[in-house]
Amino acid sequence: MYKTSQIKEGIYYVGVNDRTKHLFENLWPLPKGISYNSYLIDDDKVALIDTVDVCYSEVYFRKIRSALGDKPIDYLVVNHMEPDHSGSIEWLVNQYPHITIIGNSRTMDMLKGFYGITENILSIKDADEVKLGKNTLRFYLTPMIHWPETMMTYVPELKILFSGDAFGTYGSLDGGVVDSQLNSDGYFDEMIRYYSNIVGKYGSPVQAALGKLSGIDIEVVCSTHGPVWTEKGNIEKVIALYDKLSKYEADKGLVIAYGSMYGNTEQLAEIIAASAAENGIKNVVMHHVSKSHQSDILRDIFKYRGLIIGSPTYNNQLYPGIESLISALRNRNIKDRLFGYFGGFSWADASLRHLKEFAEEMRFDIVCDPVSMKHSLHADVVESAWNLGQIMAEKLQRQD
Numbered sequence: 558m559y560k561t562s563q564i565k566e567g568i569y570y571v572g573v574n575d576r577t578k579h580l581f582e583n584l585w586p587l588p589k590g591i592s593y594n595s596y597l598i599d600d601d602k603v604a605l606i607d608t609v610d611v612c613y614s615e616v617y618f619r620k621i622r623s624a625l626g627d628k629p630i631d632y633l634v635v636n637h638m639e640p641d642h643s644g645s646i647e648w649l650v651n652q653y654p655h656i657t658i659i660g661n662s663r664t665m666d667m668l669k670g671f672y673g674i675t676e677n678i679l680s681i682k683d684a685d686e687v688k689l690g691k692n693t694l695r696f697y698l699t700p701m702i703h704w705p706e707t708m709m710t711y712v713p714e715l716k717i718l719f720s721g722d723a724f725g726t727y728g729s730l731d732g733g734v735v736d737s738q739l740n741s742d743g744y745f746d747e748m749i750r751y752y753s754n755i756v757g758k759y760g761s762p763v764q765a766a767l768g769k770l771s772g773i774d775i776e777v778v779c780s781t782h783g784p785v786w787t788e789k790g791n792i793e794k795v796i797a798l799y800d801k802l803s804k805y806e807a808d809k810g811l812v813i814a815y816g817s818m819y820g821n822t823e824q825l826a827e828i829i830a831a832s833a834a835e836n837g838i839k840n841v842v843m844h845h846v847s848k849s850h851q852s853d854i855l856r857d858i859f860k861y862r863g864l865i866i867g868s869p870t871y872n873n874q875l876y877p878g879i880e881s882l883i884s885a886l887r888n889r890n891i892k893d894r895l896f897g898y899f900g901g902f903s904w905a906d907a908s909l910r911h912l913k914e915f916a917e918e919m920r921f922d923i924v925c926d927p928v929s930m931k932h933s934l935h936a937d938v939v940e941s942a943w944n945l946g947q948i949m950a951e952k953l954q955r956q957d
C-alpha cells in the first residue's frame with residue numbers, strides 16, 4: 558500500500574523517483590536523481606496523465622491501485638511519447654484493457670510504431686475537450702517541446718496545467734511533491750540545466766506554446782519532472798524563466814570555456830577572467846571542457862550573455878572538447894551572445910579560424926580581435942588577453 562499524494566481534490570500524484578540512473582538520455586548527469594511524474598484524476602471518469610519509465614512500472618501500478626482500488630481507468634492522456642513517460646503504456650494497457658488512449662495524430666503514429674497500439678485510441682485536435690464529470694480535459698497542441706507530438710492538458714475547473722516536459726527539472730522529489738511542501742531553491746538551476754540540455758534548440762516552439770497559454774488562468778503546473786508548482790511566485794517564475802530562456806535572453810555574466818593540454822591556453826583563460834572581474838563582472842564561470850560536463854557548460858551559457866571560447870590548435874582543428882561544445886551550441890541555435898575567442902598553436906594556427914567561422918555563423922557580437930598565442934604567454938599576448946576581458950566586461954556592463 559502507498560499513501561498517494563493528493564494535489565487537489567481528486568487529483569493524485571502517482572509518479573516515481575529514479576535515484577539509480579546516472580545519465581538522463583544516457584547523456585546528462587543526474588547527481589540528484591530525477592522523478593517521472595504521472596497524475597491521476599479521479600472523477601466520474603478516471604483519467605491518468607502520462608506514465609513512467611518502464612523500470613518503475615511495478616511500483617507505479619501499486620501507487621495507482623492505492624489511489625483507485627479496483628476502479629477502472631477510462632483514459633490515459635499521452636502528453637509526450639518519450640520513453641521515460643510512455644514506457645509503461647504497454648504494461649498499463651495489459652492491466653486496463655478497456656482504457657482509451659488520448660493523443661494527437663503524431664502521438665498515434667508513435668503509439669503504433671513503439672508499442673503496436675492501434676485500438677482504443679482517441680485522436681484529439683487543438684482545443685478539443687473531453688468531459689470527465691465535474692472536470693474537463695482541454696488539450697493544447699504544443700509541438701516540438703521537444704518532440705513533434707508534445708501537447709499539454711488543462712483542467713479549467715481546477716486551473717491545473719499538465720505541461721509535459723515543459724517546466725520540468727532534474728532532481729528527485731525528496732519528501733514533498735508540491736512546491737509548498739519542499740525547499741524548491743535548488744530546482745531552478747536544475748530547470749535551466751534541463752532546459753539547455755533537452756529543450757534548448759526549440760526556442761520558437763516554446764514561444765508559440767507560451768503564447769497559446771497566455772490567456773489561460775493557471776494555478777497549478779504539473780510537469781512530468783520535478784516539483785508540482787502551486788505557489789503564486791513560483792508559477793510566475795517558471796513561466797518567466799521559460800520565456801527568457803526561449804528568447805535566448807541572459808543575465809550579466811561571463812562563461813569562459815576552454816581546452817588545454819599543457820596549460821598555456823588555460824593561463825590565457827585565467828588572465829581574461831581576472832581582467833573581466835577587475836572590470837566589474839562578478840559572475841565569471843570558467844569551464845575546462847575536459848573537466849566540466851557539457852551539461853553544466855550549456856546551462857551556464859544559457860544563463861549568461863558573455864561567452865569566450867579558447868582552444869589550442871589540435872591536428873589542424875579545434876581541441877576535441879571545444880569541437881563538441883560548439884557543435885552542441887550550433888544544435889541549440891544559441892543566439893545573442895557577446896563573444897570573444899582565443900587560441901594557441903605551435904606551428905600553424907587553425908583554432909582561431911574555426912572559432913571565427915563559428916561566431917559568424919551564429920551571428921554573435923564579436924567584442925574585439927581574438928587573442929593568438931604561439932607556444933606560450935609573452936607580454937604582448939598577456940596584454941591582448943587583458944584587453945579582451947576588459948572589453949567584454951565593458952560591453953556586459955552596458956547591458957544594464
Ligand SMILES: Cc1cc2nc3c(=O)[nH]c(=O)nc-3n(C[C@H](O)[C@H](O)[C@H](O)COP(=O)(O)O)c2cc1C
Pocket residue numbers: 816817818819820821822823869870871872873874901902903904905906907931932933
Ligand atoms: C596532439 C597535438 C596536436 C597538435 N596539433 C597542432 C597543429 O595542428 N598545429 C599547431 O600549430 N599546433 C599543434 N599543436 C600544438 C599546440 O596547439 C600548442 O602547443 C598549444 O599551445 C598547446 O596549448 P596548451 O598548452 O594549452 O595545451 C598540437 C599539439 C598536440 C599535443
